[in-house]
Amino acid sequence: MGIRSRGRKALLQARYAMEVNSGSLSANLEDIRLLLADPDLGLGVPMDSEDWNWVSDLARAVHYNKTEIDAKIEDALKNWTLDRLSLVTRLILEQAVGEMYYSDPPTSPPIVIDESINLAKAFDTDETAGFVNGVLDTIVKTCNAGASPPGG
Secondary structure, three states: OOHHHHHHHHHHHHHHHHHHHOOOHHHHHHHHHHHHHOOOOOOOOOOOHHHHHHHHHHHHHHHHOHHHHHHHHHHHOOOOOHHHOOHHHHHHHHHHHHHHHOOOOOOOHHHHHHHHHHHHHHHOOHHHHHHHHHHHHHHHHHHOOOOOOOOO
16 A cells, blocks of 8 residues: 555544544544554554655645535535435545645546545445545536646
């Protein structure tokens, strides 16, 4: 698993923890960073500061633009509403939209969609992965109508 993939996974875990324990995003990110750095846990090689800064920057981009991100997701949902999505599905979608449209620099949609599908398969189901793919594809097509794609 690549560094950015590990970063996306760590961010998803921190954001999930934040939703469940009502702690701050920064506190939950720090908890995840410490877990990754603990050699006794065997969770892999700790992320260096540059890579962790990327995770932190993406976390802030998602957190500070959540209203706009959720609006993009809501507009793309067919026969669904945001509040009907599972927590994991909503978090994956928010993180993906944040990375494509609000991170600096934005990441190319095909990369983000592929990574989001992998997160959905790892933390939910193959059916969820297909749903995530469809929603993100709709968002990209809708947001990029007549414009060059983000990160591209």
